[in-house]
Amino acid sequence: WARAVRGLLLDVSGVLYDSGGDGGVPIAGSVEAVRRIKASGLKLQFCTNETQATRENFVKKLQGMGFDISVAEVTAPAPAACRLLKERSLRPHLLVHDDLLPEFDEIDKGNPNCVVLGDAAENFTYANLNEAFRVLMGLEKPVLISLGRGRYYKETDGLKLDVGAYMKALEYACDVEAEVVGKPAKAFFESALAELGVPPQQAIMIGDDILNDVGGAQRCGMRALQVRTGKYRPSDENHPQVTPDAYVTNLAEAVDIILQQL
C-alpha cells in the first residue's frame, strides 16, 4: 500500500494531537513525523473537520505544540462553507463555536434562509438548538448545512458528541437531509487534493475516523490508513462497510513505512 506515493493528506485531531480543554497534547512521534514528511519532498496537506476555531488560531495552537504547519496547508470546512453560501446566495443562521465566528465575518447573515451547524460544543444548548430548529421550520424549504457529520471525538477528558449527532437531531425534527461540507463529502476531499496538487491514485489519507477519513478518502480513489490513536476503537477493525488499506500504530509508524518506499 505504500508504493508510488507523491502526497499525503493528514487528519489533525487524533492523528497529530489529542484535543482537550487545556488545548490538547501532541501524540508521541507526530511532531517529528510531520518534519520528516516535509524533509522527504512528499507533498503534504492537512485535511480537518475542525470547526472549533478559525484556521489561523487552529494553526497557532498546533505551532505552539511544535508542529510545522501553516494556514495555507489546512483544508477546513468553514472556508468551504463560505464559498458555498456565496455561490448560492444563502444567508446563514450560525450554530457554531464562538471561536469560529470570524470565518463568517464577510457573510451576510441578515434574514437567514439556512442554518449552518458546526461543532458548537458549549454552544449546543437547549435554547440554541431550539432557535436553529425554529429558523429551519420557518423556511418554506429548510436548508441545513453541516460542517462535518462526525459521530464523536476523543478529548483528553473523554469522548464528546460531534456535530453529526446534532445534525441528526435537526434532520429528524425538521424532516430534512443536511448538506455536509467537510469530510467525508467527496467535494471536500477533491478540494484538499487540488490544494495538495497530486491525483488521488498517488495520495494517501491518514486518519483516526474509519468512516469520515478512511471511507471518504477511499471513495475518492485514494488509499487510506487508520491510525490506532485518537478516537480509534478496536471494534473499528470489524467495520461492516469500510476496510482501511492498512492499520498503523500511529502517524510515526505510517511515515516510517512510507519513507522506506521512496
Place this chain on the structure above:
Amino acid sequence: WARAVRGLLLDVSGVLYDSGGDGGVPIAGSVEAVRRIKASGLKLQFCTNETQATRENFVKKLQGMGFDISVAEVTAPAPAACRLLKERSLRPHLLVHDDLLPEFDEIDKGNPNCVVLGDAAENFTYANLNEAFRVLMGLEKPVLISLGRGRYYKETDGLKLDVGAYMKALEYACDVEAEVVGKPAKAFFESALAELGVPPQQAIMIGDDILNDVGGAQRCGMRALQVRTGKYRPSDENHPQVTPDAYVTNLAEAVDIILQQL
C-alpha cells in the same frame, strides 16, 4: 367515522391545553369537552407522552386549569418504563426532566447498564448529553430507552425540540436503535386500551401529532382524529404515510360529532 364508539383516548398537550413556561393555557372548549365525554357515559383515558412531570403533578396542573382528570386516568411513559426496567433488571442512567425523577424513586440506578431518555428540556445540556453518550459507549451492548420519539411540540412561546431529536442524536453517535416507550409504540397503546377497557375497534384516539398519535393508534386498529390545534401544521394534511380518519377543528368539535352519534 363516529359510529359505534365506546371509548376515547385523548392526547393531552396540544389537545387539552398548550404547554408553556407559565404552565400553559387550556385550548378553547376543551375543559367543557372533557366534562361532556364523562357525562355521556363514554369511557375515557388520557394517553400522553408527557415526561416533564410526574403524573401526580401533571394531573394537578390540569385540574388547576379546570379539567376533570385523575392520575388513574392517565397512561404515561415513565410508569411503563419502570415496569420494563424491573422486568429486565436494567439500572438506568437517567437523562430526564428534574420533575420526572420521583417516578424512578423505586428503581436501582447504581452502576447503570442502560440510558433512559425523556423530554429533559433544560437538562438537555452539552455536558449531560456527553455523559449519557459515554455511559452508552461504555456498555458492551448499549441499551437506549426513549420515552417517546416525538420530533417537536408547541409551547406558548414557540416550537421546541422533543425527546425524539435527542434520541436520534444518541442513536447515531452510538450506532444503536432506541427502544421507544410511549406513543407510537404498539405496546403503549395496548396498555392504554387495557386501562380504557374497550377493544381498539370501538375506540377513537384524538391527538395533534400525525405520526405519534394518529399513525400509532391506527396501527393498533383504532380510528384516529387529528385536531387542528397544538403542533398541527397544514402540511400534515399531505402526510405521505398517515391519513387520519378525520380532521377536526379542535377537541370540542370532535366531541360534538361523536356525541351526536350515540
